[in-house]
Amino acid sequence: MENSNTITPKFSALIPLFVFVCTFLGVGIYQNDFYALPAPIAVIAGIIVAFLMFRQSINSKIKTLLQGCGDDKILTMCLIYLLAGAFATITKSTGSVDAIVSLGLDYINIQYIYFGIFIIAGFLSVSTGTSVGAIVALAPIVIGIAEKSSVDLSILCGALLGGSMFGDNLSVISDTTIAATQSLGCKMSDKFKQNIKIAIPAALFTIAILIIQGLGLKEVATETVTYNYSVLKIVPYLLVITLSIVGVNVFITLLLGVLSGIFLGLIYGDFTLLESTKIAYTGFTSMTEIFLLSLLTGGLAALVKKNGGIDFILLKIKTLIKSKKSAQFGIATLVSTINMAIANNTVSIIISGPIAKTINDEYGLDNKKTASILDIFACITQGLLPYGAQVLMILSFSNGKIDYLDLVSNTWYLALLFIYTLLFISFKPLRFGSN
Numbered sequence: 001m002e003n004s005n006t007i008t009p010k011f012s013a014l015i016p017l018f019v020f021v022c023t024f025l026g027v028g029i030y031q032n033d034f035y036a037l038p039a040p041i042a043v044i045a046g047i048i049v050a051f052l053m054f055r056q057s058i059n060s061k062i063k064t065l066l067q068g069c070g071d072d073k074i075l076t077m078c079l080i081y082l083l084a085g086a087f088a089t090i091t092k093s094t095g096s097v098d099a100i101v102s103l104g105l106d107y108i109n110i111q112y113i114y115f116g117i118f119i120i121a122g123f124l125s126v127s128t129g130t131s132v133g134a135i136v137a138l139a140p141i142v143i144g145i146a147e148k149s150s151v152d153l154s155i156l157c158g159a160l161l162g163g164s165m166f167g168d169n170l171s172v173i174s175d176t177t178i179a180a181t182q183s184l185g186c187k188m189s190d191k192f193k194q195n196i197k198i199a200i201p202a203a204l205f206t207i208a209i210l211i212i213q214g215l216g217l218k219e220v221a222t223e224t225v226t227y228n229y230s231v232l233k234i235v236p237y238l239l240v241i242t243l244s245i246v247g248v249n250v251f252i253t254l255l256l257g258v259l260s261g262i263f264l265g266l267i268y269g270d271f272t273l274l275e276s277t278k279i280a281y282t283g284f285t286s287m288t289e290i291f292l293l294s295l296l297t298g299g300l301a302a303l304v305k306k307n308g309g310i311d312f313i314l315l316k317i318k319t320l321i322k323s324k325k326s327a328q329f330g331i332a333t334l335v336s337t338i339n340m341a342i343a344n345n346t347v348s349i350i351i352s353g354p355i356a357k358t359i360n361d362e363y364g365l366d367n368k369k370t371a372s373i374l375d376i377f378a379c380i381t382q383g384l385l386p387y388g389a390q391v392l393m394i395l396s397f398s399n400g401k402i403d404y405l406d407l408v409s410n411t412w413y414l415a416l417l418f419i420y421t422l423l424f425i426s427f428k429p430l431r432f433g434s435n
Contacts, residue, residue, distance in 0.1 A: 185367055233264060
């Protein structure tokens with residue numbers, strides 16, 4: 001009889017995971033909408049298959065499932081999601097998003113509009129933690145600017161996509177950042193400081209290109225637009241970003257962000273105190289899908305791991321790993337491949353996170369660097385997928401005025417981030433240890 005403490009690597013143990021991915025992917029392809037089927041339902045399909053396949057008693061399988069769901073990293077991730085959701089809805093209700101957009105457009109000369117949209121999109125997504133949210137807020141404005149001026153819509157949309165992914169990748173309240181840092185067990189502030197070393201050079205080169213591309217643009221005589229906003233409404237975002245960089249506990253950071261948003265909303269009369277609690281709760285419920293997805297994926301991963309699935313993946317990856325650097329490339333390839341399959345960068349990090357953590361520890365890599373690699377390659381893949389939400393949304397807003405190739409060929413940031421990250425992994429001297 002097999003020793004209960006020994007796990008035999010088995011390919012068959014991965015079948016429930018494949019069921020989850022294939023169900024999610026299959027419905028997305030069939031419906032031409034990768035968000036048609038709620039991801040938690042697809043995970044449940046995988047869990048059902050695991051219960052039918054694996055030989056332990058039903059009580060044993062339930063215990064393993066609950067242990068996976070109740071893992072401290074998973075629960076920490078879920079609680080952070082709730083606070084991040086509350087922060088996003090409170091600040092949106094106070095008009096903070098509109099304030100960021102209006103402040104930027106109020107001071108941008110037409111020659112710097114490409115660079116300006118990149119910066120506004122970056123600040124908006126780093127502040128709100130969502131690239132999709134930044135695109136939704138700015139895409140109509142971008143289309144309007146293109147219609148009333150001499151700007152190239154494909155360059156403008158490329159700047160929007162690049163800036164949105166730049167901010168999302170760096171944001172301390174982004175679900176991808178939360179998933180990556182919790183999977184690797186590192187602080188968000190440490191991951192941010194590591195991440196920015198890679199992202200900033202790519203962003204600076206992108207800005208230089210966008211400024212050069214905009215030098216020949218000329219103003220078109222149109223009616224003057226007056227933007228009404230209060231700079232104070234940006235304070236909650238600045239507070240959260242500052243506290244995160246300083247290294248304040250993420251729960252305290254987000255709680256202070258929520259309270260500052262409520263305070264500003266009360267001062268400006270945007271809502272009453274009672275209404276603010278309902279808005280915050282709406283933020284909680286907006287995170288229901290990612291909350292359940294994280295819980296259930298943790299449970300499914302525990303079932304797959306107990307039956308040798310994770311060990312099988314590690315065994316195969318190890319045959320390709322010849323050095324510490326190739327271990328990092330292996331992690332990058334893993335998360336990118338999963339992201340291409342399911343078109344969701346958060347889910348891809350949640351799935352690949354435990355495997356990345358195991359490789360990280362076994363090869364003595366740096367936790368925060370590995371977390372950055374996970375987030376960056378998920379970001380790059382998601383931003384370039386023709387069936388990814390970000391690309392589809394921009395193309396939808398453009399109403400056929402640009403196509404996929406027009407968009408990605410002008411998204412300089414993602415291409416430069418990819419190149420610079422490869423160089424960073426290949427040539428930067430490695431410092432080992434978990435911190």
